[in-house]
Amino acid sequence: MAERSFxxxxxxxxxxxxxxxxxxxxxxxxxxxxxxxxxxVAGYQGAPISHLMDVLTDANDILQELGVRFEHSASEATATxxxxxxxxxxxxxxxxxxxxxxxxxxxxxxxxxASGGVTGGALLIVGEDYGEGSxxxxxxxxxxxxxxxxxxxxxxxxxxxxxxxxxxGFELSEASNTPVMLELRIRACHVHGSFTAKxxxxxxxxxxxxxxxxxxxxxxxVLPPASYLHEQxxxxxxxxxxxxxxxxxxxNEFFAADAQEFGIVLQGGLYNAVLRALELLxxxxxxxxxxxxxYVLNVTYPLVDAEFTRFCAGKRAILLVxxxxxxxxxxxxxxxxxxxxxxxxxxxxxLLPMAGEYTGAVVVKAVARFVESYAPQLLAGRELxxxxxxxxxxxxxxxxxxxFAIQQAAAEVQPRPPSFCTGCPERPIFxxxxxxxxxxxxxxxxxxIGCHLFSILPPFNIGATTMGYGLGWAGASAFNTRxxxxxxxxxxxxxxxxxxxxxxxxxxxxxxxxDNLLLVVDNGYSAATGGQDLPxxxxxxxLRNTNNPIEKAVRGVGVDWVRTVDNTYSLERMRDALxxxxxxxxxxxxxxxxxxxxxxxxxRRIRPLIKKRIAGGERVVRERFxxxxxxxxxxxxxxxxxxCPSLTVKPNPDPxxxxxxxxxxxxxxxxxxxxxxxxxxxxxxxxxxxxxxxNPSRWxxxxxxxxxxxxxxxxxxIERRLEGLAA
Numbered sequence: 001m002a003e004r005s006f007x008x009x010x011x012x013x014x015x016x017x018x019x020x021x022x023x024x025x026x027x028x029x030x031x032x033x034x035x036x037x038x039x040x041v042a043g044y045q046g047a048p049i050s051h052l053m054d055v056l057t058d059a060n061d062i063l064q065e066l067g068v069r070f071e072h073s074a075s076e077a078t079a080t081x082x083x084x085x086x087x088x089x090x091x092x093x094x095x096x097x098x099x100x101x102x103x104x105x106x107x108x109x110x111x112x113x114a115s116g117g118v119t120g121g122a123l124l125i126v127g128e129d130y131g132e133g134s135x136x137x138x139x140x141x142x143x144x145x146x147x148x149x150x151x152x153x154x155x156x157x158x159x160x161x162x163x164x165x166x167x168x169g170f171e172l173s174e175a176s177n178t179p180v181m182l183e184l185r186i187r188a189c190h191v192h193g194s195f196t197a198k199x200x201x202x203x204x205x206x207x208x209x210x211x212x213x214x215x216x217x218x219x220x221x222v223l224p225p226a227s228y229l230h231e232q233x234x235x236x237x238x239x240x241x242x243x244x245x246x247x248x249x250x251x252n253e254f255f256a257a258d259a260q261e262f263g264i265v266l267q268g269g270l271y272n273a274v275l276r277a278l279e280l281l282x283x284x285x286x287x288x289x290x291x292x293x294x295y296v297l298n299v300t301y302p303l304v305d306a307e308f309t310r311f312c313a314g315k316r317a318i319l320l321v322x323x324x325x326x327x328x329x330x331x332x333x334x335x336x337x338x339x340x341x342x343x344x345x346x347x348x349x350x351l352l353p354m355a356g357e358y359t360g361a362v363v364v365k366a367v368a369r370f371v372e373s374y375a376p377q378l379l380a381g382r383e384l385x386x387x388x389x390x391x392x393x394x395x396x397x398x399x400x401x402x403x404f405a406i407q408q409a410a411a412e413v414q415p416r417p418p419s420f421c422t423g424c425p426e427r428p429i430f431x432x433x434x435x436x437x438x439x440x441x442x443x444x445x446x447x448x449i450g451c452h453l454f455s456i457l458p459p460f461n462i463g464a465t466t467m468g469y470g471l472g473w474a475g476a477s478a479f480n481t482r483x484x485x486x487x488x489x490x491x492x493x494x495x496x497x498x499x500x501x502x503x504x505x506x507x508x509x510x511x512x513x514x515d516n517l518l519l520v521v522d523n524g525y526s527a528a529t530g531g532q533d534l535p536x537x538x539x540x541x542x543l544r545n546t547n548n549p550i551e552k553a554v555r556g557v558g559v560d561w562v563r564t565v566d567n568t569y570s571l572e573r574m575r576d577a578l579x580x581x582x583x584x585x586x587x588x589x590x591x592x593x594x595x596x597x598x599x600x601x602x603x604r605r606i607r608p609l610i611k612k613r614i615a616g617g618e619r620v621v622r623e624r625f626x627x628x629x630x631x632x633x634x635x636x637x638x639x640x641x642x643x644c645p646s647l648t649v650k651p652n653p654d655p656x657x658x659x660x661x662x663x664x665x666x667x668x669x670x671x672x673x674x675x676x677x678x679x680x681x682x683x684x685x686x687x688x689x690x691x692x693x694x695n696p697s698r699w700x701x702x703x704x705x706x707x708x709x710x711x712x713x714x715x716x717x718i719e720r721r722l723e724g725l726a727a
């Protein structure tokens with residue numbers, strides 16, 4: 001069950017020649033693949049291209065009609081290795097995953113693929129997860145393209161450009177026998193627009209043809225002496241072929257090339273930001289008509305020397321808008337211009353930040369400074385956008401108010417670290433760990449990638465490191481000594497377990513006889529990437545093989561001490577399992593599998609069913625929890641040991657007490673953790689469970705009236721007592 005269904009949108013994939021496609025970028029990519037005659041697609045989900053995997057899943061019927069094979073890969077390395085089908089056969093293949101963490105995983109397969117080269121078109125569609133909306137380390141895909149010498153496309157973020165990049169990417173790959181990487185930034189993946197569709201193509205050479213008539217070329221295999229020839233071939237044949245194709249097809253674009261004696265060179269993916277900056281400065285319109293020369297690099301690797309020298313000829317200066325660091329393109333441009341004896345001055349990181357996302361404010365400020373330096377008359381008399389104006393003076397000791405409002409507000413706004421969703425089954429796992437910490441003291445905790453990484457933040461503050469997806473146990477592998485009986489704890493999600501953790505974590509621990517603990521968070525889905533199914537998912541899946549227990553896999557590689565807790569909301573069971581694992585005299589690796597369904601996916605699954613039952617007149621009972629304001633002491637241990645978003649505070653109703661009391665707001669999903677925390681931690685008995693009944697029976701109505709009467713009578717007695725005390 002994915003985060004979003006594209007069941008209705010995939011009908012657009014059937015559009016034929018000349019029809020108008022209107023939709024989202026990720027859907028347009030899929031249509032472009034089908035129009036290009038792709039034979040197979042594989043990938044691993046991850047922002048910002050998870051939805052591409054979801055689209056392909058929902059479009060499985062269309063793919064099968066065209067003879068296209070679609071694989072949910074075990075990892076990004078698996079996906080990239082799938083492109084091996086294009087090495088010897090004229091098969092067009094595409095793979096997709098998140099960059100740069102995914103490209104890190106795929107780099108071994110990518111290096112081998114790029115070394116031997118390909119016969120059919122091989123396209124890697126990577127989600128460039130860089131900037132303020134990212135959740136990963138800040139790196140660029142560009143380094144991988146340079147390292148392995150695969151060509152890197154960075155198209156303008158509109159649907160016609162993206163679709164053209166997919167189609168031309170396959171042709172560029174085939175023309176140069178080189179894999180091609182197409183990077184899509186976060187916003188490009190979800191941009192909406194339109195383009196004129198073409199008919200879908202069934203591959204002329206099919207997977208069946210390849211299977212029944214196998215081919216091999218030993219010169220394509222990375223083994224000496226062929227591997228030495230591969231490097232020479234990259235330089236002498238593949239690179240020139242790519243440059244020739246880029247020039248002949250006009251993949252890079254020029255706008256108003258001779259309008260001024262200076263210009264802007266930019267990555268294609270930053271076109272919208274640059275054009276908007278020019279528009280705000282009165283130097284362009286919303287339709288792309290610019291008063292400043294633009295050279296748009298829809299191909300950022302390889303660069304075409306002849307195009308640069310032509311664009312820079314006669315120009316005093318260019319501004320190079322290259323997001324991220326190192327400044328690969330800027331260094332290359334300075335080198336090529338000097339070698340060509342072109343004396344155009346190159347501005348880039350001197351006007352733009354070396355690191356960080358090039359937001360609209362960042363770009364408009366740099367463009368304004370650049371234009372003012374070379375043609376101040378173009379901006380004369382114009383009121384500059386706020387971001388392009390000189391920064392105000394810093395606040396003076398006497399309280400000068402000349403500071404940005406955001407700086408003033410920062411001192412007043414309380415930080416709100418990201419946390420688990422309301423009702424998340426992972427929250428009680430870390431509550432149990434905090435309770436064990438009270439008993440046994442602190443332990444070194446090695447974390448992993450996934451939702452459970454929120455445990456490093458308040459209120460849990462658990463975890464020392466995270467080394468990568470599925471590397472939770474490997475990240476603690478050095479802590480293995482007979483000089484202490486204390487054990488480390490490693491954490492891994494079910495997604496990380498199947499991605500990498502079974503071998504690099506569990507297998508490694510068994511082989512090296514570790515005596516430490518691994519806790520596998522098994523919520524039934526790849527929850528952090530949108531809720532896709534996994535081998536251990538318990539839901540039936542008609543396209544994939546699920547219901548493969550993690551405990552069975554762990555025992556299969558040699559772990560003897562394994563416990564499965566099939567209800568993480570039971571704090572007592574979770575706490576007891578952790579205590580046993582950390583104190584048992586039995587030596588060897590220990591694994592706890594903590595199971596409960598991801599609450600987001602559970603709500604997506606059951607809410608439509610509940611709504612349908614209620615509309616049909618069925619009796620439906622839902623649980624909610626609350627806090628008795630008369631009993632709550634205001635201690636707030638429940639919040640400190642849970643951090644649930646539905647737990648908050650409100651003013652104390654008792655005029656003699658000042659401390660605010662805890663309360664449960666309407667976002668509660670009835671998971672029961674707050675009550676479990678109160679019980680397991682021996683807190684105040686202020687929590688209660690309530691039932692919300694839709695379409696109640698006569699018996700339900702009678703009980704409600706009876707309870708209301710009794711409670712009303714008791715409340716009246718309390719009121720009379722309070723009146724007496726007041727008198």
